[in-house]
Amino acid sequence: METANLLLVDDNLEHLNLMHEMLKLEDRYKLFKASSGEEALRLLAAEEIQIVLLDVLMPEMDGYEVCRQIRQRYSLAPIQVLMISGLEQRGDLEQLLEYGADDFISKPITPLELSARVRAAVIRLQDHAQYLAGRAAAIGDGRRGRISSLLAENRELRREYQKVRRINEDLERSCQELEMLASLDPLSGLLNRRTLFQRIEIEIERSLRLGLPLTGIMIDIDHFKRVNDNFGHPCGDMVIREIGARLTRSLRKYDYAGRYGGEEFFVLFSNTTSELARSIAERFRKDVEDSAFPWENEMLKLTVSIGISQYIPGESPERWISRADAAMYRAKQRGRNQTEQI
Structure with a gap:
């Protein structure tokens, strides 16, 4: 040899x-x-x-x-x-x-x-x-x-x-690819609702075990119904896809974003205070506001309303999410296209 x-x-x-x-x-x-x-x-x-x-x-x-x-x-x-x-x-x-x-x-x-x-x-x-x-x-x-x-x-x-x-x-x-696909929402490319709630449970347990802050934000696309009514559901699907893609690009590698339902999205920021999460959320909100979304011969202008809540040790996941949801609705009541915290 x-x-x-x-x-x-x-x-x-x-x-x-x-x-x-x-x-x-x-x-x-x-x-x-x-x-x-x-x-x-x-x-x-x-x-x-x-x-x-x-x-x-x-x-x-x-x-x-x-x-x-x-x-x-x-x-x-x-x-x-x-x-x-x-x-x-x-x-x-x-x-x-x-x-x-x-x-x-x-x-x-x-x-x-x-x-x-x-x-x-x-x-x-x-x-x-x-x-x-x-x-x-x-x-x-x-x-x-x-x-x-x-x-x-x-x-x-x-x-x-x-x-x-x-x-x-x-x-x-x-099998790994199929498992990953099964965990994603096919339209937005983000975590689906089932996987999102599983991740919420994991991050809460981790936050309590390590004593680290945990913050969530709820995002809602403003006047989304008008998009569907004026341009049709295919246009609405395009908006969901584009918002999901922009959200993915704006997050850090250890953040998790999921489609909560309809035009609502929930994002988990592990080891992150509400103040830091707010700066990330504001950057995303401004990115959407400053962008134009092409659809056929139109250039759509969109905005989002965002609610922030930092997890309080001992509260249920549902209670935590509801506080972020309430903060998001407060942002809508105050004129939309803004970020509120509860």
Whole structure:
């Protein structure tokens, strides 16, 4: 085996790229990189990897677990696993071997040691291949053919296994996409009412557990009935979609917005006081006021009324939402296109 496919695994991108540059100079290996254990297992399922250089200390799935899964999933494949760590105690090294590591590289990594360890792994792979060939020759022509057949079947089984793995991963992604779609309102693209209330319960529990402020705002499109009456329901649908899109763009990544019903929307601001939520709400209100919404040959001008309420520990979700709703109606009573707080 003059060349080999190497998989480099390290969550530290600087270390990962350093290993890649060291090995690239030898110009005899095909190199793959992964920055997490999960990504490494996906690459192993998709590529014919012979040698894995695996960092021990990684978040979520550490090197021990990755090595264990490699040995479990590819028990018939002679994959060499070289563990990389700053661990130096004898007990630590023994643990690496117990998990199935073939060799160990200590940090900091030097080009000379890295090259030597990888070449040693290549030699072990060559020895293994020669051993299998020798066993086949010793058994004789009839059994040699049988062993060759079994080896071919093993390679084919591994390819089929990789196909099944990819199919399962595709199915899992499809299920996640379906689950996400089931949680969204199809018109606005925001959370639907059921998912919104589930998120409200979660955020209230989190607020109480961590002692963090939680604020909600209720948004209503002013004179929405006139839009439907004057331009038709397709125009009203366009307005709902556009408001939903603008609301999504205006929020932070940890805020949640849902369609409460009709032309009303409710937004959750976790770890946010009513004062900060008000500034975000005002920015959104002004954005809507200053915009024109094209519909056929018309440019529609719209406004929204907004009510704000900060969650009071101990009150029910319904009570909290009703206060935001009451604040929104106060904004309407005072002329619309404004923000009120209760």
